[in-house]
Amino acid sequence: MLNYSASEENYLKTIFHLQTKDDNVTTNELAERLHTKPASITDMMKKLKTRKLVNYQPYRGFRLTAEGKKIALSIIRRHRLWEYFLAEKLKFNWDEVHEVAEQLEHVSSKKLIDKLDEYLDRPKFDPHGDPIPDTNGKMEASRQISLVALPINTPAKVCYVADQSELLLEYLQEKKINIGSVVVVRKKFVYDESLEIKLDNKPLMLTGQLAKKIFVCRQ
Amino acid sequence: MLNYSASEENYLKTIFHLQTKDDNVTTNELAERLHTKPASITDMMKKLKTRKLVNYQPYRGFRLTAEGKKIALSIIRRHRLWEYFLAEKLKFNWDEVHEVAEQLEHVSSKKLIDKLDEYLDRPKFDPHGDPIPDTNGKMEASRQISLVALPINTPAKVCYVADQSELLLEYLQEKKINIGSVVVVRKKFVYDESLEIKLDNKPLMLTGQLAKKIFVCRQ
DNA sequence: ATATTTTTTTAGGTTTGTCTAAATTTATTT
DNA sequence: AAATAAATTTAGACAAACCTAAAAAAATAT
Numbered sequence: 357m358l359n360y361s362a363s364e365e366n367y368l369k370t371i372f373h374l375q376t377k378d379d380n381v382t383t384n385e386l387a388e389r390l391h392t393k394p395a396s397i398t399d400m401m402k403k404l405k406t407r408k409l410v411n412y413q414p415y416r417g418f419r420l421t422a423e424g425k426k427i428a429l430s431i432i433r434r435h436r437l438w439e440y441f442l443a444e445k446l447k448f449n450w451d452e453v454h455e456v457a458e459q460l461e462h463v464s465s466k467k468l469i470d471k472l473d474e475y476l477d478r479p480k481f482d483p484h485g486d487p488i489p490d491t492n493g494k495m496e497a498s499r500q501i502s503l504v505a506l507p508i509n510t511p512a513k514v515c516y517v518a519d520q521s522e523l524l525l526e527y528l529q530e531k532k533i534n535i536g537s538v539v540v541v542r543k544k545f546v547y548d549e550s551l552e553i554k555l556d557n558k559p560l561m562l563t564g565q566l567a568k569k570i571f572v573c574r575q
Numbered sequence: 576m577l578n579y580s581a582s583e584e585n586y587l588k589t590i591f592h593l594q595t596k597d598d599n600v601t602t603n604e605l606a607e608r609l610h611t612k613p614a615s616i617t618d619m620m621k622k623l624k625t626r627k628l629v630n631y632q633p634y635r636g637f638r639l640t641a642e643g644k645k646i647a648l649s650i651i652r653r654h655r656l657w658e659y660f661l662a663e664k665l666k667f668n669w670d671e672v673h674e675v676a677e678q679l680e681h682v683s684s685k686k687l688i689d690k691l692d693e694y695l696d697r698p699k700f701d702p703h704g705d706p707i708p709d710t711n712g713k714m715e716a717s718r719q720i721s722l723v724a725l726p727i728n729t730p731a732k733v734c735y736v737a738d739q740s741e742l743l744l745e746y747l748q749e750k751k752i753n754i755g756s757v758v759v760v761r762k763k764f765v766y767d768e769s770l771e772i773k774l775d776n777k778p779l780m781l782t783g784q785l786a787k788k789i790f791v792c793r794q
Numbered sequence: 795a796t797a798t799t800t801t802t803t804t805a806g807g808t809t810t811g812t813c814t815a816a817a818t819t820t821a822t823t824t
Numbered sequence: 825a826a827a828t829a830a831a832t833t834t835a836g837a838c839a840a841a842c843c844t845a846a847a848a849a850a851a852t853a854t
Contacts, residue, residue, distance in 0.1 A: 363811060383832055396812055398833055403810095415819060415832060446690040456684045463678040471665040582841065602802055615842055617803055622840090634802060634849060 357427065362462040365431050366390065367400050368409060369461075371420055372428035380417030429493035435461040436482035436489075437472055443483040443535070444476065450483050450535030451525065483535050485515025485573045499573040503539065503551070504564060511540050512572035519569045531560065539572060576646065581681040584650050585609065586619050587628060588680075590639055591647035599636030648712035654680040655701035655708075656691055662702040663695065669702045669734070669754040704734040704792030722758065722770070722781070722789040730759050731791035738788045750779065758791060 360368070370389050374381045383401075387394045405412040409424035420428060438460040442448040448456070470491070473479075480496055481487055487495035499515075506512055514537045517528065528534070533555060542559075543552040549564025562570075579587070589608050593600045602620075606613045620637050623629040628643035639647060657679040661667040667675070689710070692698075699715055700706055706714035725731055733756045736747065747753070752774060761778075762771040768783025781789075 361810075384830090392811090393813065394832065395814080395834080399811075442687075446687070446694050448686075448690065452686070456682070456687050459682040459684070460679075463675070463682070465675045465678070467667075467671070468661075468665070468675050471667065475665050580840080603800090611841090612843065613802065614804080614844080618841075 357430070359464055360427065363400070364404065364409075365427070365462055367404065368420065368424055368428040369431045369435070371410065371418065372425065372432065375419050380419050382417045426493055429489045429495075431461055433489040433491075433493075434463075434469055436486055437469060437476065437479070439482040439484070440476055440479045440488070441472060444479075451520070453483060481515070481573065483515070485513075485571060500571040501574070503541070503553075503562070503567040503570040503572050504549070506539075506541050506572055506574070508541050508544065510574060511538055512574045513538055514570060515573040516571040517569055518571060524566075524569065527566070531555070533570070576649070578683055579646065582619070583623065583628075584646070584681055586623065587639065587643055587647040588650045588654070590629065590637065591644065591651065594638050599638050601636045645712055648708045648714075650680055652708040652710075652712075653682075653688055655705055656688060656695065656698070658701040658703070659695055659698045659707065660691060663698075672702060700792070702734070704790075718792045719790045720793070722760070722772075722786040722791050723763075723768070723783060725758070725760050725791055725793070727760050727763065729793060730757055731793045732757055733789060734792045735790040736788055737790060743785075743788065746785070750774070752789070 367386070367390070370386060371381050374385060374389065383394045383397045387397045390397075401410060401412045401418050404410040404424070405418075408421055409427065410418045410420055412418040435457045438457040439453040442453040442456055443450060478490075479488055481499065485498065485500045487498055489495040501512075502518075503512075514533060514535055516535075517524065537556050540554045541551055542554060545551070549567075551562045551564070551567050553560050553562060586605070586609070589605060590600050593604060593608065602613045602616045606616045609616075620629060620631045623643070624631040624637075627640055628646065629637045629639055631637040654676045657676040658672040661672040661675055662669060697709075698707055700718050704718040706717055708714040719734060720731075721737075722731075733752060733754055735754075736743065756775050759773045760770055761773060764770070768786075770781045770783070770786050772779050772781060
């Protein structure tokens with residue numbers, strides 16, 4: 357596998373996240389996600405097309421080729437392994453790992469990633485509960501489910517929060533809801549969708565509005 | 576401290592390594608070290624001068640300002656901490672760490688480096704025996720000394736070879752002198768400056784010419 | 795002290811990745 | 825089906841970091 361620029365890697369990674377089975381990714385969609393202008397996307401798509409990393413038809417959007425997908429998965433692998441390292445070993449908070457992993461993911465050394473993987477005991481999920489692809493790009497299905505979908509009396513760990521607004525983060529901090537906190541749902545109230553839970557063994561009430569945004573992993 | 580490009584960081588770091596108390600660094604010298612052309616050095620020196628990171632007079636060479644030195648030391652800190660991490664935690668060989676650290680050193684996050692430092696128990700020396708600057712740029716004297724300067728009967732480890740010519744590397748391979756090999760000087764012959772040593776417990780004779788180029792770290 | 799060589803700088807060009815503004819294509823309304 | 829709106833592409837420009845070739849300055853040799 358050749359070496360690609362940090363820019364190319366970011367484009368490939370982001371297309372991977374945006375593309376679905378049936379729909380092509382659109383120029384505007386990708387431009388917004390990358391905080392760049394549509395014209396820049398067109399430029400890069402032409403380039404990635406000549407490298408055979410995307411299928412691109414002018415005005416018709418684009419999607420990754422098999423080769424493009426392979427590269428995207430290797431970037432995602434690097435990103436999530438670094439996130440795991442930062443949280444697990446360096447004790448970063450779960451909300452701080454992403455930004456630094458965005459830089460670390462572009463350090464290209466197969467040996468580095470293989471050894472890091474081994475050092476971390478080949479983790480299958482990153483701190484947000486997203487699965488980490490193996491060397492061949494294979495990964496498990498995400499274990500994440502919304503807290504509202506968690507069956508009663510089934511312990512699970514908080515692994516992701518679907519909204520990074522200041523207010524929500526502050527609220528979570530106040531309630532001591534962190535990545536890794538153990539939750540068990542005790543009762544669900546149909547009336548207002550609120551939940552009675554145990555958070556790290558302490559009882560707590562949550563509104564449905566909040567519980568929808570909290571994602572957990574069953575162990 | 577602002578953010579600098581990987582290129583700027585490499586220039587500053589390399590100037591730091593090349594500059595001495597009395598002598599300015601020259602354009603050709605730096606160009607050779609960075610595998611770039613003299614014209615590119617002139618361009619960058621103009622730029623670094625406007626940023627007040629180097630003192631530069633056309634045709635008279637250049638040296639770092641106090642601010643430039645501060646930045647250079649922070650890059651060197653990052654580089655050596657990563658080298659230590661790669662060798663100590665990921666079990667890289669000593670001769671493999673440099674290349675990867677060259678990339679990792681440009682990941683800019685103060686928190687990352689502080690936490691890495693802490694995680695590694697604030698090491699004072701990298702695997703080559705070079706001292707690691709602290710947050711304020713302070714560091715100990717290098718542990719490296721030339722093999723000719725190593726006292727008799729003092730075990731030390733080979734940590735650097737001051738000449739990477741084909742012939743020398745071949746010679747070292749033949750004699751099984753590797754980074755990490757343990758050496759003890761048994762006798763020094765004043766007559767021709769040759770040394771009688773033990774290399775990983777096997778006796779060996781070295782000429783002074785060779786011994787001058789081999790650097791070791793006392794443990 | 796002049797001529798020659800070496801070093802350094804200047805001038806102008808290239809690539810990568812971005813941008814703005816205008817043109818074009820596609821989608822949506824009426 | 826025109827007219828309008830939205831999305832996308834093209835054209836041309838710019839900054840960063842490099843390059844080559846020519847010019848200029850400094851160092852060295854005769």
